[in-house]
Amino acid sequence: MTYVAVACRALVFGVFLCSLISKLRGPVAYSSFVASAGELLGRPRRGVAAAAAGTVIAEAAVTVLVVIPATAPTGLALAAALLAAFSVAVVLAMRRGQRSPCRCFGASETPLGVPHVVRNLLLVVVCLVGLVATTATTDGSRHPAGIAVALTVAAAVLPFILRLDDLVALFRPTYHPGNTRRK
Template sequence: MRATELAARLLLALVFLAAVVGKLRTRAAFAGFVVSVGQFGVPARWTRPVARLAVAAEAAVVVLLAVGRTAPAGLLLAAGLLAVLTAAVVGALRRGARPACRCFGSADAPIGPRHVARNVALAAVAVLGLLGGAVAGPSLSPAAALLAAGVAVPLAAVAVRLDDLVALFAPTPSRTTRPAGRP
């Protein structure tokens, strides 16, 4: 079960690291995130502090997950933060709001059910990591650690680039074409 914990820690650390870097990579990226926080119903005077708190919590998850002794706290914080973010998305969707998902920086895709599903899946990963770490077992073999990383890295990439993957496979509207020379 230690492999499950390691895979969860790696996956979540990569996802939250991408979120922090995406939001802080430029002033414009952070400003866009602050604006999007307001679109989720946060009062204007609280958007900047809430945005800062969100980024600080995401960074804390990364740091806590990086150290074995603090990993359970990181997994708990990740699960709690994902629950809050999921509630914010669900609340916005229920109000009919569709702000852009600025989870990883400057994406323009509006939020939707896929963001709820992604957050719920990531929260489940955090819980599985907690359960996997709670089971005492032998130390992790190099092969098991490599397998955990081999599972975590591509899944993290899918979570981070979900909007791009959906856009890539979304059906495109077909255009009616007319043969040349006909009106």
């Protein structure tokens, strides 16, 4: 269980760190995130600014909490709650017909949709598995090779999560003029 906990914590750390960096890499990135959040939430600008700032603070808290063994359960629980809230917000926006671009990891132009909800819910499962594995782990002994494998697994999965929009686009049927069938 120790290595499962390490892999889950590392993956959650990577996801939230990349998300945080993409929002804070400059004023334009942060403004784009706030605007996207406003479209997603369908609220006036002033309430959105507070929600966006709260999101950034919560993401920063997750990145710190999951690294420290004593606070890892709290960090994983917070991450699961945030991801669930993000999923609900995306579903509600989709029901309203709002398809603002995903600003989860930067300046994507891909509209939020089902793949983003699925990704978030899978990450909730990762958080919950990590939470169970972290709280069930009582033995403090860890082999360096086991830690290395767990971190490698997390590092190998992370790019697939970060580049979800590109992966979905690879498998999305495309329309070609003059062809009545979708490929």
